[in-house]
Amino acid sequence: MISKNLTPEQQRIVETVAGKVRRVLNKEDPSHDWPHVRRVQNMAVFIGERENADIFVIVLAALLHDVGDWKLYRGDETVGPRLARQILNTVDVPTETVTHVCEIIATMSFKGAGVESRMTTLEGKVVQDADRLDALGAIGIARCFSYGGHKGRPIHDSSRPPVFHQTKESYLQESTSINHFYEKLLLLADLMNTETGRTIARERHRLMEGYLKKFHLEWEGLDAIHILGVLDSLNIT
Ligand code: NI
Numbered sequence: 001m002i003s004k005n006l007t008p009e010q011q012r013i014v015e016t017v018a019g020k021v022r023r024v025l026n027k028e029d030p031s032h033d034w035p036h037v038r039r040v041q042n043m044a045v046f047i048g049e050r051e052n053a054d055i056f057v058i059v060l061a062a063l064l065h066d067v068g069d070w071k072l073y074r075g076d077e078t079v080g081p082r083l084a085r086q087i088l089n090t091v092d093v094p095t096e097t098v099t100h101v102c103e104i105i106a107t108m109s110f111k112g113a114g115v116e117s118r119m120t121t122l123e124g125k126v127v128q129d130a131d132r133l134d135a136l137g138a139i140g141i142a143r144c145f146s147y148g149g150h151k152g153r154p155i156h157d158s159s160r161p162p163v164f165h166q167t168k169e170s171y172l173q174e175s176t177s178i179n180h181f182y183e184k185l186l187l188l189a190d191l192m193n194t195e196t197g198r199t200i201a202r203e204r205h206r207l208m209e210g211y212l213k214k215f216h217l218e219w220e221g222l223d224a225i226h227i228l229g230v231l232d233s234l235n236i237t
Contacts, residue, residue, distance in 0.1 A: 003045045005055040013091045014059050020087050021063050029150035031143040032066050036134060040065065044130035047196045048123070057097055057123040060088070061104040065131060081106045104128075119193060129197030132188045137204030140185055141211055148177030156219060181212055 002014060025034045041062040048058040064087060068079035081102040088098045104124040108131060119125045135143060148155065154176045162182035163175070175183060189205040192198040217223040 002041070002059055003049065003055045005049065006059070010056050013093060014056075014063070016091050017060060017063050017087060020090070021067060024067050024083070024087075029147060031147040031150065036143070037063060037066060039134050039139070040127070040130045043133055044127045047129055047194055048126045050196045051122060051126055051194050053122045053126050057100050057104075058126055060093070060097070061101045061123065061127045062130060064088070064101060065105050065108050065127060080108075125193030126197075129193050129201075132191065133197060133200055133204065135185055135188060136201055137207050140204065141208060144180050144185060145177050148180065153177055153180075156215075158219070178212070178215065181208060 002011065006014065021037060022034050025032070025037060041059060044058045044062040045055060047053075048055050064084040065080075067087070068081075068083040084105050085098060085102050088101065100121065100123065104119070104121070104127055107119055107124060108128055119128050134140065145155070151174070153174065156178040157176050160176060160179065162179040164183070185208060186205065189198070189201040192201045214223065217226070
């Protein structure tokens with residue numbers, strides 16, 4: 001059972017939609033695949049129950065939020081809501097629920113540090129937080145390098161400083177995986193909509209900061225000097 005707040009009829013609809021989404025997402029890269037959608041759905045339900053939001057809307061929006069991700073369709077933002085509507089039209093969902101879910105999906109994506117995308121409903125805020133939380137922490141790190149590999153990006157290039165993107169076109173240009181942390185991932189904790197989301201984000205944010213510190217040390221080979229220095233001073237080597 002996904003949530004005790006869904007009726008048996010709603011549970012059935014959710015399972016049907018999940019089956020269709022799973023088939024569509026089979027071809028995606030591992031950072032936007034079915035396990036990502038499942039994690040976002042579970043996190044959205046967790047936050048939504050604490051924030052007293054409409055769980056049916058949340059579950060449907062979470063399931064459908066990446067079926068037509070604009071980043072994977074050369075920046076076309078209309079593909080996602082259109083595919084979502086097509087899938088929802090095959091099940092018995094009230095029109096206002098379809099409209100609400102499609103509105104959420106149209107507003108969801110991060111399009112660059114200086115590009116605003118504001119959610120208006122509580123359900124939208126919850127699903128956006130859940131999606132952003134999956135870009136943070138240990139999973140966030142794994143997804144960042146997986147997406148970078150999928151796009152053929154270098155892991156790091158110390159001669160290329162991170163860019164604070166003002167438009168979604170500039171955000172879509174090539175970068176490195178490490179720059180992606182500074183251009184997007186480390187900005188997300190401050191953009192959380194809900195108190196629950198913010199609390200979880202802070203913890204995951206700290207993990208990434210620690211990871212990056214270590215990454216740069218290893219990149220420059222400085223950790224080796226430090227480790228051997230400590231062992232030398234303890235007379236272990
Ligand atoms: Ni997503």
